[in-house]
Amino acid sequence: MSNTLTWVEVGPAANIPQQGARTLQTETDRIAIFRTLDDQIFALLDRCPHKQGPLAQGIVHGHFVTCPLHNMVFSLETGETQGPDDGCAAKVECQVIDGIVRVGLTELQAGLRHAG
Amino acid sequence: MNHVTAALRTAKARLVVIGNGMAGMRTVEEILNRAPDKYDITVFGAEPRVNYNRIMLSPLLSGEKDFDEIVINSPEWYTENNIHLYSGDPVIKIDRDRKVVISKSGTETEYDQLLLATGSDPIIIPVPGHKLDGVVTFRDVDDVDTMLGAAAKGGPAVVIGGGLLGLEAAVGLQSRGMDVTVLHLAGHVMERQLDPSAGYLLAQELERRGITVITEADTAEIVGSEHVTGVRLKDGRMIPADLVVMAVGIRPNGRLAADAGVAVERGIVVDDVMTTSDPAIFAVGECVQHRGQCYGLVAPLFEMAKSLADHMAEIETDGYTGSVTSTKLKVTGVDVFSAGDFSGGGETEEIVFRDAGRGVYKRIVLEDGKIKGAVLYGDTSDGGWYFQLMKDGEDVTELRDTLAFGQAFAAGSSGNPLDAVAALPDDAEICGCNGVCKGSIVAAISEKSLTTLDEVKGHTKASASCGSCSGLVENLLAATLGGDYQAATVKPICTCTDHDHDSVRRLIIAKNLKSMPAVMQELEWKSSDGCHVCRPALNYYLLAAWPGEYVDHGASRFINERVHANIQKDGTYSVIPRMWGGLTNPRELRAIADVADKFEIPTVKVTGGQRIDLLGVKKEDLPAVWADLNAAGMVSGHAYGKSLRTVKSCVGQEWCRFGTQMSMGMAVELEKMTWGSWMPHKFKMAVSGCPRNCAEATIKDFGVVATDGGWDLHVGGNGGIHVRATDLLCKVTSDDEVKEYCGAFIQLYREEARYLERTAPWIERVGLKHVQERVVDDEANRKALFERFMISQKTAQIDPWAERASEGVDAHEFTPLSMVAAE
Numbered sequence A: 001m002s003n004t005l006t007w008v009e010v011g012p013a014a015n016i017p018q019q020g021a022r023t024l025q026t027e028t029d030r031i032a033i034f035r036t037l038d039d040q041i042f043a044l045l046d047r048c049p050h051k052q053g054p055l056a057q058g059i060v061h062g063h064f065v066t067c068p069l070h071n072m073v074f075s076l077e078t079g080e081t082q083g084p085d086d087g088c089a090a091k092v093e094c095q096v097i098d099g100i101v102r103v104g105l106t107e108l109q110a111g112l113r114h115a116g
Numbered sequence B: 001m002n003h004v005t006a007a008l009r010t011a012k013a014r015l016v017v018i019g020n021g022m023a024g025m026r027t028v029e030e031i032l033n034r035a036p037d038k039y040d041i042t043v044f045g046a047e048p049r050v051n052y053n054r055i056m057l058s059p060l061l062s063g064e065k066d067f068d069e070i071v072i073n074s075p076e077w078y079t080e081n082n083i084h085l086y087s088g089d090p091v092i093k094i095d096r097d098r099k100v101v102i103s104k105s106g107t108e109t110e111y112d113q114l115l116l117a118t119g120s121d122p123i124i125i126p127v128p129g130h131k132l133d134g135v136v137t138f139r140d141v142d143d144v145d146t147m148l149g150a151a152a153k154g155g156p157a158v159v160i161g162g163g164l165l166g167l168e169a170a171v172g173l174q175s176r177g178m179d180v181t182v183l184h185l186a187g188h189v190m191e192r193q194l195d196p197s198a199g200y201l202l203a204q205e206l207e208r209r210g211i212t213v214i215t216e217a218d219t220a221e222i223v224g225s226e227h228v229t230g231v232r233l234k235d236g237r238m239i240p241a242d243l244v245v246m247a248v249g250i251r252p253n254g255r256l257a258a259d260a261g262v263a264v265e266r267g268i269v270v271d272d273v274m275t276t277s278d279p280a281i282f283a284v285g286e287c288v289q290h291r292g293q294c295y296g297l298v299a300p301l302f303e304m305a306k307s308l309a310d311h312m313a314e315i316e317t318d319g320y321t322g323s324v325t326s327t328k329l330k331v332t333g334v335d336v337f338s339a340g341d342f343s344g345g346g347e348t349e350e351i352v353f354r355d356a357g358r359g360v361y362k363r364i365v366l367e368d369g370k371i372k373g374a375v376l377y378g379d380t381s382d383g384g385w386y387f388q389l390m391k392d393g394e395d396v397t398e399l400r401d402t403l404a405f406g407q408a409f410a411a412g413s414s415g416n417p418l419d420a421v422a423a424l425p426d427d428a429e430i431c432g433c434n435g436v437c438k439g440s441i442v443a444a445i446s447e448k449s450l451t452t453l454d455e456v457k458g459h460t461k462a463s464a465s466c467g468s469c470s471g472l473v474e475n476l477l478a479a480t481l482g483g484d485y486q487a488a489t490v491k492p493i494c495t496c497t498d499h500d501h502d503s504v505r506r507l508i509i510a511k512n513l514k515s516m517p518a519v520m521q522e523l524e525w526k527s528s529d530g531c532h533v534c535r536p537a538l539n540y541y542l543l544a545a546w547p548g549e550y551v552d553h554g555a556s557r558f559i560n561e562r563v564h565a566n567i568q569k570d571g572t573y574s575v576i577p578r579m580w581g582g583l584t585n586p587r588e589l590r591a592i593a594d595v596a597d598k599f600e601i602p603t604v605k606v607t608g609g610q611r612i613d614l615l616g617v618k619k620e621d622l623p624a625v626w627a628d629l630n631a632a633g634m635v636s637g638h639a640y641g642k643s644l645r646t647v648k649s650c651v652g653q654e655w656c657r658f659g660t661q662m663s664m665g666m667a668v669e670l671e672k673m674t675w676g677s678w679m680p681h682k683f684k685m686a687v688s689g690c691p692r693n694c695a696e697a698t699i700k701d702f703g704v705v706a707t708d709g710g711w712d713l714h715v716g717g718n719g720g721i722h723v724r725a726t727d728l729l730c731k732v733t734s735d736d737e738v739k740e741y742c743g744a745f746i747q748l749y750r751e752e753a754r755y756l757e758r759t760a761p762w763i764e765r766v767g768l769k770h771v772q773e774r775v776v777d778d779e780a781n782r783k784a785l786f787e788r789f790m791i792s793q794k795t796a797q798i799d800p801w802a803e804r805a806s807e808g809v810d811a812h813e814f815t816p817l818s819m820v821a822a823e
Helices: B006-011 B022-034 B054-062 B075-080 B141-152 B164-175 B196-208 B255-259 B298-312 B383-392 B397-405 B417-423 B438-447 B453-460 B470-484 B501-510 B516-522 B534-545 B559-563 B586-598 B619-631 B663-674 B735-752 B759-766 B768-777 B779-793 B800-806
Strands: A006-012 A020-025 A030-035 A041-045 A059-061 A064-066 A073-075 A091-097 A100-105 B013-018 B039-045 B084-087 B091-095 B100-103 B108-110 B113-116 B120-122 B135-137 B156-160 B179-183 B212-214 B219-224 B228-233 B238-240 B243-246 B250-252 B268-270 B281-283 B288-290 B326-328 B336-340 B349-355 B360-367 B370-377 B429-431 B573-575 B603-606 B612-617 B644-649 B683-688 B702-706 B711-715 B727-732
Touching: A030 A100, A059 B534, B013 B022, B013 B108, B022 B039, B022 B298, B054 B141, B054 B164, B075 B084, B091 B255, B135 B141, B141 B164, B141 B243, B156 B164, B156 B228, B156 B238, B164 B179, B164 B196, B164 B243, B196 B212, B196 B336, B196 B360, B196 B370, B228 B243, B268 B281, B326 B383, B336 B383, B349 B397, B360 B397, B370 B383, B383 B429, B417 B470, B429 B438, B429 B470, B438 B453, B438 B470, B453 B470, B501 B516, B501 B534, B516 B534, B573 B619, B586 B612, B586 B619, B612 B619, B619 B800, B644 B663, B663 B683, B663 B702, B663 B735, B683 B735, B702 B735, B711 B735, B727 B735, B727 B768, B735 B759, B735 B768, B735 B779, B759 B768, B768 B779
Parallel strands: B013 B039, B013 B113, B039 B084, B113 B281, B135 B243, B156 B179, B156 B243, B179 B212, B268 B288, B644 B683, B683 B702
Antiparallel strands: A006 A100, A020 A030, A030 A041, A041 A091, A059 A064, A064 A073, A091 A100, B091 B100, B100 B108, B120 B250, B219 B228, B228 B238, B326 B336, B336 B370, B349 B360, B360 B370, B573 B612, B603 B612, B702 B711, B711 B727
């Protein structure tokens, strides 16, 4: 299996609330796509490594999100937990081209299978 | 009041102090430190209160402090130290022949030693109209009260005098909502402390804040028939004003001394041990003239107090030799520092540093390689360092090239504040107000095992006055104690700010801040948009402060409040429809059962608060679930929120054979009155129909228990990790009273508690008495609280479910994005 990403459009960045997030359901995962106060877009798998908390439901501040279940804070840039906690939320590639958000999915996430 | 016995009176010398201000009481404290049993002390004060920190009048005016916070010595302090205090009873005559002082009320008190600490009077320019109503000085708490009274009505204010005090008054009034003009006679503001460049930057900053500054303004007349209406300048300009503050300077108050024949020139003349021309009479503070100088700042007063205390305790002393002073402007967000002589010219050299982008200006005046004066604007962190170099007469020739960059650069240090403070010599002055040097603070920390800022304040007085050195004192604590140091007792809300909850609440009101960006900008938040700790708190404080006006900020709410349902461990939600007072009916029950079937809700549970909880609802289904429940007449239960949750009831007189009052009816009424109100934390109520208390009202935030004659009202109960039974607030007789007390109590809690502080810890912190004084004893205050509660309820009782189920509010929350192939 190759590491090639499949890029899918999920619509205008403006559809995602500032200091908020929306989710995207793929074949295998739910992805949380965040928009920060300075209008940058980030994406993580929508589950914290601690108790599978849905990160899209957390409070977005700076380039961080706080998990709604137990208040662990994750960097949107790297997925790393902040402070004394251990763990890393899985980062998902994304980019904004002409105001349209595109997310880079693996073949499994995008539902593609190689023959054989 | 404490009366000392006759036997003791004969054993001790009688010391009478005239003046209950900062200089007089500091001297008394210093004497008590040195010779606690030497004097039998009586104090006369003109103001009807204990002594307070006069230099904190500006924060009092702006609302950054309240009176309790600026009190220096409590009534208990006077009692504990056997000091007889006559407050509100000024001395009107000194009879030196009989060694007696006579007060306004006619009391005659004999003295062996007399201390004059009569301070100074504000100068009033005798222009026409200076006696009109609405013309005040800025000198004591009564003046502040007058100014606050005027500010409450809004309108224009004129401050005459652009010196330190005038500008602090102007900023205070402006932050209280008045339209302020400053009239200043000289060419630039604070001309005695600042050079024209720094004065210009300061005036610009004031203008930016909406204060008009007119320099070279010569007042001709204060206009008005009874109450002031404006100020006319000599060039004919007319400035409207409902309030005129005269802050043009002070004059030492030497009247009593002069009348008694004691030598007075500009002030009461004293020698180096503060003795006047009469050896039984001493004088300290702003009323004195020492070596030809009069002082209007606090640091010299305290130095005088020490010298006099040494002398009076018969400790050998060098005496007071005069003070070199420095000044800071106590206006939040404006950093101004000046010290020494910065006039320049002659043999002096200047080092000037400007950074227009940051609004920083520094000017250091050197003479013979030594610092002669300094003016700093915008960045004053090195003020203390320059001041110390100046006082020590240090030769700074070798530092000259980098002097403007400050101490960190000179020391080549990493900029670590602990290194900087560790590098200071023992005689470096840390607290300018109280003249406390590093060595004495470090010694006190070690010898007395001090571990908190408050303890250091208590033992050394460092940072006990204006407080601007508290950061340095904390650094000293950290440097001295190492890992043992636990930072400040007053905890900031989070790492985004240095402010604690209480000061943020006060500043939101005082500075009229109405949005989250305004709070973060004005209070100098350290992060761009806060964090999950401060944002929900700020959102609540703004909602509570500006009901009906502030627009709720969803992105700053915890998920439960943002989507109006409880998140569960697996990411699904639970929904709890409101059942008023715990009552329901077959139609509602059918609707709940239908919803549970239709959306395959796995668990239906009765809660501890007598409501039905539907557990395991998928987020996308929430709007549809709510639509069905709304259609059956049910609204959101707010079971998720920091808000009124449930009002539990027993069956009461309606059904119970023991019931003495209608508890179900009362519970329904209370819930209908209070639902939708946001609070610092969750809030639960219960109503029991008789003292058997079946609704368990005595572990609720507000509990009502019926008795034969009426209702017992209980507060501060909590069934949490630490179970706390309620305190009895009071007993009332009518149903209307239950509602009024309930609303008033909730409003007090809403206005005073810190975010995420439940009523139980709040009441333990402030005391039940505090709550009773405001809600029970003070009827007018209770009614005002209740009215404010009902006003904020006008816009609070909107069902969040209906908005989302039928009006598409926050639709993005409940619909996922969909994929479109891009490649």
